[in-house]
Amino acid sequence: MAYDLGGPVRVAVIYYSATGTVYELAKAAAVAAEKAGAEVRLRKVREIAPDEVVAANRMWLEHVEATRHIGEATLEDLDWADALLMGAPTRYGAPAAQFKQFIDATGPLWGRGRLINKIASSFTSTATAHGGQESTILALNNTFYHWGAIIVPPGYADPVQFRNGNPYGTSHTSQNGEIPPGEVQLAAMEFQARRVVEVAQAFKRGRAG
Known part of the structure; x- marks a missing residue:
């Protein structure tokens, strides 16, 4: 793939959030x-959820309205x-499924080798403490392997990780969106x-050298 060796590291924070929990994590990452x-x-x-499904959930509808200013992710x-x-x-x-549909549309980039050597990391949120945090992150990482x-x-590369407790990627238990x-x-x-930026910077320096 063509790799841009000049300028600052370019980071895309791409997320899906229904009621706002993952959005808060994404904002912090950005x-x-x-x-x-x-x-x-x-x-x-x-x-991609039907309007009537979104409208039936107050928190979901409020989040959709509150984030209309955020641009939608594209392959570009x-x-x-x-x-x-x-x-x-x-x-x-x-x-x-909303996120999976976006991932499933990346075939044209993948087929041209445009996703090789991207530095990648993932994060998630669940409603309950054992609701699939690690399995969701591992599933996201399966895409990165391909x-x-x-x-x-x-x-566990920072003291905060011993408090947050997830070496796979940041995760949060929201109690059905009630706890940010x-x-x-x-x-x-x-x-x-x-950490992602630092690794990407080191990788770019190595490629340029």
């Missing part, structure tokens, strides 16, 4: 990546980025974003 020196695009994937955003932070809530232990991306997990991410979860997301 801010942290910018502070770390990256050029950042924050993008949501398109909502993936092509543009050096690094990807991708997040989705779980649905039965796997990424939400792309030939370079997966960068947060691991707290200080620890947001700090973990910020660390994960910084």
Whole structure:
């Protein structure tokens, strides 16, 4: 693939969120990546649920209205980025269908080798404490394997990880959207974003050298 060796690291934070939990994590990631020196695009994937289904859930409808200003993710955003932070809530232990549909549309880029060597990391949220956080992140990472991306997990590379407790990627238990991410979860997301930027910067320097 053609790799841009000049300028700052370019990070696309791409997410799906129904009631706003993953959105809060994505915002924290975008801010942290910018502070770390990256050029950042924050993008949501398109909502595909029927309008009547969204309207039947007050929190879902309010979130759709509140985030109309966020641009929708396109394949060009993936092509543009050096690094990807991708997040989705779980649905039965796997990424939400809205996010999966976006992933399934990346075949043209994948077929041209445009996703090889992207630095990639993932995050999630569930309604309950054991609702599929790790399995959702692992499912997201399965896509990265097929792309030939370079997966960068947060691991236990920062003290906050011993408080947040998920080396696979930042995760949060929202209790059906009632509990937003707290200080620890947001700090973990910020660390994960910084780590992604640092690894991407090192990779770009190595390629340029």
